[in-house]
Amino acid sequence: MSVVTRFAPSPTGFLHIGGARTALFNYLFAKHHGGKFLLRVEDTDRKRSTDEAIQAILHSMRWLALDWDGAETYQSQSAARHREVAENLVADGKAYNCYCTPEELAEMRENAKNSGGGTRVYDGRWRDRDPSEAPAGIEPVIRIKMPHEGETTIADLVQGNVTKANDTLDDFIILRSDGTPTYMLAVVVDDHDMGVTHAIRGDDHLNNAFRQLHVFEACGWDVPEFAHIPLIHGSDGAKLSKRHGALGVEAYEEMGILPEAMCNYLLRLGWSHGDDETISREQAIEWFDLDSVGRSPARFDMDKLLNLNAQYMKTTDPARMAAGVLVDADAAGITVSPDAEKRLVAGMPGLASRAKNTHELFDLSRLYLVDAPIEMNEKARDNLADPEARQSLNELAELLKKATSWGEDELDGIAREYAESKGLKLGKVAQPLRSALTGSNVSPSIFEVMAVLGRDETLARLEIAAD
Numbered sequence: 533m534s535v536v537t538r539f540a541p542s543p544t545g546f547l548h549i550g551g552a553r554t555a556l557f558n559y560l561f562a563k564h565h566g567g568k569f570l571l572r573v574e575d576t577d578r579k580r581s582t583d584e585a586i587q588a589i590l591h592s593m594r595w596l597a598l599d600w601d602g603a604e605t606y607q608s609q610s611a612a613r614h615r616e617v618a619e620n621l622v623a624d625g626k627a628y629n630c631y632c633t634p635e636e637l638a639e640m641r642e643n644a645k646n647s648g649g650g651t652r653v654y655d656g657r658w659r660d661r662d663p664s665e666a667p668a669g670i671e672p673v674i675r676i677k678m679p680h681e682g683e684t685t686i687a688d689l690v691q692g693n694v695t696k697a698n699d700t701l702d703d704f705i706i707l708r709s710d711g712t713p714t715y716m717l718a719v720v721v722d723d724h725d726m727g728v729t730h731a732i733r734g735d736d737h738l739n740n741a742f743r744q745l746h747v748f749e750a751c752g753w754d755v756p757e758f759a760h761i762p763l764i765h766g767s768d769g770a771k772l773s774k775r776h777g778a779l780g781v782e783a784y785e786e787m788g789i790l791p792e793a794m795c796n797y798l799l800r801l802g803w804s805h806g807d808d809e810t811i812s813r814e815q816a817i818e819w820f821d822l823d824s825v826g827r828s829p830a831r832f833d834m835d836k837l838l839n840l841n842a843q844y845m846k847t848t849d850p851a852r853m854a855a856g857v858l859v860d861a862d863a864a865g866i867t868v869s870p871d872a873e874k875r876l877v878a879g880m881p882g883l884a885s886r887a888k889n890t891h892e893l894f895d896l897s898r899l900y901l902v903d904a905p906i907e908m909n910e911k912a913r914d915n916l917a918d919p920e921a922r923q924s925l926n927e928l929a930e931l932l933k934k935a936t937s938w939g940e941d942e943l944d945g946i947a948r949e950y951a952e953s954k955g956l957k958l959g960k961v962a963q964p965l966r967s968a969l970t971g972s973n974v975s976p977s978i979f980e981v982m983a984v985l986g987r988d989e990t991l992a993r994l995e996i997a998a999d
C-alpha cells in the first residue's frame with residue numbers, strides 16, 4: 533500500500549502553529565513511507581472562508597517548505613460529487629430524507645437536555661418513515677443512518693483503541709436542505725476520492741472520526757487509518773490561546789525565525805527521537821513515525837524556539853544565510869556590489885553567531901553590504917570626533933599598509949604593537965577603529981571585520997574616518 537496523507541485546513545484565518553505541526557507530521561509521514569502528501573483547502577463554509585486566508589496558508593506552507601504533491605484542491609469544487617454520494621446513500625437505504633421543522637428540532641434538543649444529555653438529540657423520526665409521507669413544499673436534509681446498538685472502536689495510531697457507545701451517535705446531517713454537503717460528508721468523500729490512507733490531525737477531531745467511520749462504511753469504502761495528535765498547549769499548560777502570544781506561523785516569520793528552526797521546533801512538540809534537539813529535514817523524514825507521538829499535549833515554549841533559532845542561525849550554510857540577507861537588503865533598497873556580496877558570505881559565520889533572529893542578522897550585516905564611504909551612527913561619530921583618535925587611525929593605517937598578509941592574527945598583532953608603542957590600552961585603539969570600519973559601536977571582533985573587509989576596503993574606510 534502506498535501511503536497518501538493530506539493536510540486539510542479550513543481557510544478562515546492564518547496558518548495556526550497547531551495546523552502547521554499537523555501539516556508537518558503529515559508531510560513527514562508521507563515522505564518517510566515514500567508516499568504522497570496532499571493539500572486540500574476545506575472551503576465549504578463559504579461565509580467564513582476567505583481568499584486572503586487561503587493565500588496566507590499557502591504562503592506559510594511554502595515558507596516552511598512543506599511542499600505538497602500536485603496542485604492543492606478546493607473542497608468547494610466537489611460539491612456536486614458530495615451531493616451525488618449523499619443521494620446514492622439514500623437510494624441504498626443507508627441515509628434518508630428528513631423533513632423536520634426547526635420547531636420540531638428545538639423540541640428534540642429540549643427533550644435531550646431534560647433527560648440529562650449524553651444521548652442522541654435527534655430522535656430518528658424520519659429514519660424509517662415512508663417517503664410518501666413527505667410534506668409538500670419542504671426541501672429535506674439528508675441524514676445518515678447510524679447504528680443504534682453496540683459500540684464503535686477506532687484503532688487510533690496515536691491514541692490507541694478508543695471506543696464509543698453507538699447510542700450516543702446521532703443520525704447526523706450529511707446534506708443540507710440547500711443541497712450543500714456538511715463538513716462530515718465532504719471530508720469522507722474527499723479522503724476517499726483522493727486515496728487518503730492516513731488521516732493525521734488534531735485530537736479535536738477524534739469525536740468526528742466516529743461519525744466519519746460510519747460514512748465510509750455506509751459508502752462501502754475502506755476507512756483510512758486515523759492518528760489524532762494531542763493539541764498544543766501554552767507554557768502554563770492551558771490550551772493555546774491568544775494570550776500565550778502569536779498563534780499564526782506568519783508572526784514567527786516576521787519575528788525573524790528561520791523556517792528550518794520553526795519546523796524543527798514544531799517537530800519536537802509532541803514527537804521525539806531520543807534526546808535529539810536539532811533534527812534536519814532529512815533526519816526527520818528518516819526517523820518520523822507515529823509511535824513516538826506523545827499522548828499528552830505538548831507545551832509551546834517561546835524561549836526554546838528562540839534558542840533553537842539562534843542555534844540554526846549559527847549552523848546554517850553561510851551562503852544560504854547570506855542569500856536571506858540579500859533579499860532583506862533588496863527590500864531595504866540597498867544595492868549590494870559583487871565585492872560586498874563576497875564579504876557578506878565570508879563574514880557570515882561571525883555575524884550569524886551573534887544574531888538571535890534574521891532581523892538582527894540583517895542589521896549586523898550592514899557593515900559588509902556597503903562600500904566606502906559608509907554611514908556612521910551617532911556613537912561612531914562621537915568616537916571619531918576626538919582629533920587624537922583620528923590621528924591614531926592615520927598612524928595605524930600607515931602600519932597596516934605595510935602588512936605582508938591580511939589575516940586576523942597578523943592584523944591583531946599590528947594593532948597591539950602600535951598600541952604598545954604609544955603606551956595605549958588596546959581598547960583605546962580598537963574603539964575608533966571599530967567606529968571607522970563599521971560605522972557603529974557593535975560588531976564582530978574588529979580584526980575579523982578587517983580580515984573580511986580586505987585590505988582595500990579597510991584602508992578606504994580608515995582614510996575617510998581619519999579625515
Ligand code: GLU
Nearest residue numbers: 540541542574719733737
Ligand atoms: N478542515 C478541518 C480543520 O481545519 C480538518 C479536517 C480534517 O483534518 O479531517 O480543522
